[in-house]
Amino acid sequence: MLVLASNLLDRKYFSTIQETVKSIYDDRIVVQDYIYQLQDMAHEKEIAFIKGENLEENKDIKVLLNDFSKTKLTRDEARLLKQLDHQFSGLEPLELAISTKTVSQAEKVKALDQLDRIHKTLDGLEKIQLEQGGVLTQLSEKNLRVNKMLSNLEIAFLTIIGVSILILVFYPVKVLETIR
Template identity: 35%
Template sequence: MLKTIFISKNPKKKQRFRLILVLAFSFILILVANAMDYGNILRTQDTVNSVYDDRVVAQDYIYQLSGLFHQKQFSIGANEEVLGYLNDSILVLMSRFEKTKLTRSESDFFIDLRKNYEELTLLEQKFSLQTYPRISTQKDIQMELMEIRQNLDDLEGVQFTEGAQMTKRSTRALGMNALLSKIELVFLVIIGAISLYMILIGTNFMERVQ
């Protein structure tokens, strides 16, 4: 009688241990998958925010700067009030643009833009102090404005390139989230099937013992 009890309890403990082991292993896998899923969601959110804050907004700054420098082209020799308004607006936009997240190439283009703008302001001061003829200085101003337009074109190109790369990263992250969700669903089905199977085995075993 004692021998029968010993044999019957031992397999029962093994069944419970296996069930606990399967459930624990499955719980860990689901926990890891959820952690990866959450990390992908955070990265996607960060990328989406960066696309707006550092690309869409930056693109708007570049567009406004292009308009202001275009006005400068037709304001050579204008009164100090007009030039002061344009320069103040340009400095404000440059300060805002500098606060966005700049890539290495974008930072280099922006440094060139600032240098060319400083050269432009010096030429404008020289032009305002000169007496006629001022054709040479006016040509230098036009050349400097052409350099600035090229700087703005380079910065605009970076926005498109970086925006496209961020969109690709977001797409990959969303694809990974979808894959992890499918894996989690498969694990849940497997866990349910294994748990049900082991419960049925345990029930059948108890019936035979009885």
């Protein structure tokens, strides 16, 4: 019974550890790459606005935002991601104006301000990634510590049971015979 109970608990803890490690990769490390790519794209847009050059389509940005939205998001991440999508969408009219060369200096300043807000939103998302990665790592470490403690308890109980059986085998208890 002890071994069965221990194995069931071990399975639960290892399942939790497996889920957190997978989540650290899928929902934190991969997303960190999305944030990096979005930062890079926003920076390229910023340079293009300053130079007054034609800008690339936002198709890649939409794909990244869509992939990002498919991961496990905290409430703050979901809010910031929605805000980021809205901020990138707000750039499209300004990009169109630049591509037709009908943009004023005020519109360039407005576009650069919008890009600054995008960078701040991406910084907020990056901060959340670090925090959540830490939370998941702590959860994994906690489960490993509990699993190690239970394994040590299991070994102690099995040792006590083994010693008890050896004592009973080599030093049997003499039962008093009842008088007839």
